[in-house]
Amino acid sequence: MTLLLGPPSSGKSTFMRALTGKLDKALKVSGSITYCGHTFEEFYPERTSAYVSQYDLHNAEMTVRETLDFSRRCLGVGARYDMLAELAAREREAGIKPDPEIDAYMKATAVQGQESNIVTDLTLKVRFRLFCQLYATL
Incomplete structure:
Protein backbone atom coordinates (compact mmCIF):
# COMPACT_ATOMS: atom_id res chain seq x y z
CA MET A 1 0.00 0.00 0.00
CA THR A 2 1.27 3.47 -0.85
CA LEU A 3 0.23 6.82 0.61
CA LEU A 4 0.50 9.81 -1.71
CA LEU A 5 0.54 13.24 -0.06
CA GLY A 6 0.61 16.70 -1.59
CA PRO A 7 -0.95 20.14 -1.41
CA PRO A 8 -4.43 20.75 -2.85
CA SER A 9 -4.60 20.89 -6.67
CA SER A 10 -1.12 19.42 -7.09
CA GLY A 11 -2.36 16.54 -9.29
CA LYS A 12 -2.48 13.66 -6.79
CA SER A 13 -5.83 12.32 -8.03
CA THR A 14 -4.88 12.76 -11.68
CA PHE A 15 -1.58 10.97 -11.05
CA MET A 16 -3.32 8.04 -9.34
CA ARG A 17 -5.97 7.78 -12.06
CA ALA A 18 -3.19 7.74 -14.67
CA LEU A 19 -1.35 4.95 -12.85
CA THR A 20 -4.49 2.82 -12.62
CA GLY A 21 -5.64 3.45 -16.19
CA LYS A 22 -8.71 5.42 -15.07
CA LEU A 23 -8.09 8.61 -17.07
CA ASP A 24 -10.78 9.68 -19.52
CA LYS A 25 -9.85 8.22 -22.92
CA ALA A 26 -10.73 11.55 -24.60
CA LEU A 27 -8.12 13.37 -22.50
CA LYS A 28 -5.06 14.40 -24.51
CA VAL A 29 -1.92 13.23 -22.75
CA SER A 30 1.75 12.93 -23.61
CA GLY A 31 4.36 10.52 -22.37
CA SER A 32 3.85 6.95 -21.33
CA ILE A 33 3.35 4.88 -18.21
CA THR A 34 5.05 1.54 -17.79
CA TYR A 35 4.92 -1.04 -15.04
CA CYS A 36 8.15 -3.03 -14.74
CA GLY A 37 8.84 -2.08 -18.35
CA HIS A 38 5.40 -3.14 -19.65
CA THR A 39 2.94 -0.69 -21.24
CA PHE A 40 -0.81 -0.61 -20.57
CA GLU A 41 -1.32 -2.65 -23.73
CA GLU A 42 0.77 -5.47 -22.22
CA PHE A 43 -0.80 -5.72 -18.78
CA TYR A 44 -4.08 -4.85 -17.07
CA PRO A 45 -3.64 -2.16 -14.41
CA GLU A 46 -7.01 -3.13 -12.91
CA ARG A 47 -5.48 -6.43 -11.85
CA THR A 48 -2.33 -4.97 -10.31
CA SER A 49 -3.46 -1.73 -8.71
CA ALA A 50 -6.45 0.01 -7.25
CA TYR A 51 -7.50 3.61 -6.88
CA VAL A 52 -9.76 4.58 -4.01
CA SER A 53 -11.29 7.97 -4.68
CA GLN A 54 -12.24 10.51 -2.06
CA TYR A 55 -15.85 9.36 -2.30
CA ASP A 56 -16.76 6.74 0.28
CA LEU A 57 -18.43 3.85 -1.53
CA HIS A 58 -17.96 1.43 1.35
CA ASN A 59 -20.90 -0.82 2.18
CA ALA A 60 -21.55 0.38 5.75
CA GLU A 61 -23.39 -2.81 6.73
CA MET A 62 -20.25 -4.93 6.39
CA THR A 63 -17.47 -5.31 8.96
Whole structure:
Protein backbone atom coordinates (compact mmCIF):
# COMPACT_ATOMS: atom_id res chain seq x y z
CA MET A 1 0.00 0.00 0.00
CA THR A 2 1.27 3.47 -0.85
CA LEU A 3 0.23 6.82 0.61
CA LEU A 4 0.50 9.81 -1.71
CA LEU A 5 0.54 13.24 -0.06
CA GLY A 6 0.61 16.70 -1.59
CA PRO A 7 -0.95 20.14 -1.41
CA PRO A 8 -4.43 20.75 -2.85
CA SER A 9 -4.60 20.89 -6.67
CA SER A 10 -1.12 19.42 -7.09
CA GLY A 11 -2.36 16.54 -9.29
CA LYS A 12 -2.48 13.66 -6.79
CA SER A 13 -5.83 12.32 -8.03
CA THR A 14 -4.88 12.76 -11.68
CA PHE A 15 -1.58 10.97 -11.05
CA MET A 16 -3.32 8.04 -9.34
CA ARG A 17 -5.97 7.78 -12.06
CA ALA A 18 -3.19 7.74 -14.67
CA LEU A 19 -1.35 4.95 -12.85
CA THR A 20 -4.49 2.82 -12.62
CA GLY A 21 -5.64 3.45 -16.19
CA LYS A 22 -8.71 5.42 -15.07
CA LEU A 23 -8.09 8.61 -17.07
CA ASP A 24 -10.78 9.68 -19.52
CA LYS A 25 -9.85 8.22 -22.92
CA ALA A 26 -10.73 11.55 -24.60
CA LEU A 27 -8.12 13.37 -22.50
CA LYS A 28 -5.06 14.40 -24.51
CA VAL A 29 -1.92 13.23 -22.75
CA SER A 30 1.75 12.93 -23.61
CA GLY A 31 4.36 10.52 -22.37
CA SER A 32 3.85 6.95 -21.33
CA ILE A 33 3.35 4.88 -18.21
CA THR A 34 5.05 1.54 -17.79
CA TYR A 35 4.92 -1.04 -15.04
CA CYS A 36 8.15 -3.03 -14.74
CA GLY A 37 8.84 -2.08 -18.35
CA HIS A 38 5.40 -3.14 -19.65
CA THR A 39 2.94 -0.69 -21.24
CA PHE A 40 -0.81 -0.61 -20.57
CA GLU A 41 -1.32 -2.65 -23.73
CA GLU A 42 0.77 -5.47 -22.22
CA PHE A 43 -0.80 -5.72 -18.78
CA TYR A 44 -4.08 -4.85 -17.07
CA PRO A 45 -3.64 -2.16 -14.41
CA GLU A 46 -7.01 -3.13 -12.91
CA ARG A 47 -5.48 -6.43 -11.85
CA THR A 48 -2.33 -4.97 -10.31
CA SER A 49 -3.46 -1.73 -8.71
CA ALA A 50 -6.45 0.01 -7.25
CA TYR A 51 -7.50 3.61 -6.88
CA VAL A 52 -9.76 4.58 -4.01
CA SER A 53 -11.29 7.97 -4.68
CA GLN A 54 -12.24 10.51 -2.06
CA TYR A 55 -15.85 9.36 -2.30
CA ASP A 56 -16.76 6.74 0.28
CA LEU A 57 -18.43 3.85 -1.53
CA HIS A 58 -17.96 1.43 1.35
CA ASN A 59 -20.90 -0.82 2.18
CA ALA A 60 -21.55 0.38 5.75
CA GLU A 61 -23.39 -2.81 6.73
CA MET A 62 -20.25 -4.93 6.39
CA THR A 63 -17.47 -5.31 8.96
CA VAL A 64 -13.81 -4.85 8.01
CA ARG A 65 -13.42 -8.63 7.67
CA GLU A 66 -16.51 -8.93 5.47
CA THR A 67 -15.33 -6.02 3.30
CA LEU A 68 -11.86 -7.50 2.82
CA ASP A 69 -13.30 -10.95 2.16
CA PHE A 70 -15.72 -9.48 -0.40
CA SER A 71 -12.86 -7.62 -2.07
CA ARG A 72 -10.70 -10.76 -2.10
CA ARG A 73 -13.45 -12.75 -3.77
CA CYS A 74 -14.20 -10.03 -6.33
CA LEU A 75 -10.57 -9.64 -7.33
CA GLY A 76 -9.70 -13.33 -7.22
CA VAL A 77 -6.53 -12.63 -5.28
CA GLY A 78 -6.52 -16.00 -3.57
CA ALA A 79 -7.23 -17.05 -0.01
CA ARG A 80 -5.58 -15.14 2.80
CA TYR A 81 -7.08 -17.32 5.48
CA ASP A 82 -4.46 -16.29 8.04
CA MET A 83 -5.28 -12.60 7.63
CA LEU A 84 -9.04 -13.23 7.83
CA ALA A 85 -8.54 -15.34 10.96
CA GLU A 86 -6.52 -12.50 12.52
CA LEU A 87 -9.27 -10.00 11.66
CA ALA A 88 -11.90 -12.27 13.18
CA ALA A 89 -9.82 -12.55 16.37
CA ARG A 90 -9.38 -8.77 16.59
CA GLU A 91 -13.10 -8.24 16.03
CA ARG A 92 -13.85 -10.64 18.90
CA GLU A 93 -11.36 -8.84 21.17
CA ALA A 94 -12.93 -5.47 20.33
CA GLY A 95 -16.44 -6.81 20.86
CA ILE A 96 -17.41 -6.28 17.22
CA LYS A 97 -20.02 -8.75 16.07
CA PRO A 98 -20.56 -9.23 12.33
CA ASP A 99 -24.07 -9.24 10.95
CA PRO A 100 -25.33 -12.74 11.82
CA GLU A 101 -26.96 -13.31 8.42
CA ILE A 102 -23.91 -12.21 6.44
CA ASP A 103 -21.59 -14.15 8.76
CA ALA A 104 -23.69 -17.32 8.45
CA TYR A 105 -23.82 -16.94 4.67
CA MET A 106 -20.06 -16.39 4.40
CA LYS A 107 -19.35 -19.42 6.61
CA ALA A 108 -21.84 -21.57 4.72
CA THR A 109 -20.40 -20.72 1.32
CA ALA A 110 -16.72 -20.57 2.24
CA VAL A 111 -14.82 -23.82 2.48
CA GLN A 112 -11.17 -23.62 3.47
CA GLY A 113 -9.07 -24.60 0.47
CA GLN A 114 -11.88 -23.88 -2.00
CA GLU A 115 -11.66 -20.46 -3.63
CA SER A 116 -15.33 -20.07 -4.53
CA ASN A 117 -18.51 -21.82 -5.52
CA ILE A 118 -21.34 -21.14 -7.95
CA VAL A 119 -23.61 -19.41 -5.41
CA THR A 120 -20.83 -17.16 -4.13
CA ASP A 121 -19.67 -16.32 -7.64
CA LEU A 122 -23.19 -15.41 -8.76
CA THR A 123 -23.83 -13.29 -5.67
CA LEU A 124 -20.54 -11.46 -6.09
CA LYS A 125 -21.20 -10.81 -9.78
CA VAL A 126 -24.59 -9.28 -8.98
CA ARG A 127 -23.19 -7.15 -6.14
CA PHE A 128 -20.24 -6.08 -8.29
CA ARG A 129 -22.55 -4.98 -11.12
CA LEU A 130 -24.68 -3.00 -8.66
CA PHE A 131 -21.50 -1.44 -7.24
CA CYS A 132 -20.32 -0.50 -10.75
CA GLN A 133 -23.68 1.07 -11.57
CA LEU A 134 -23.52 3.12 -8.37
CA TYR A 135 -19.94 4.18 -9.08
CA ALA A 136 -20.81 5.21 -12.65
CA THR A 137 -23.45 7.65 -11.36
CA LEU A 138 -20.90 9.66 -9.33
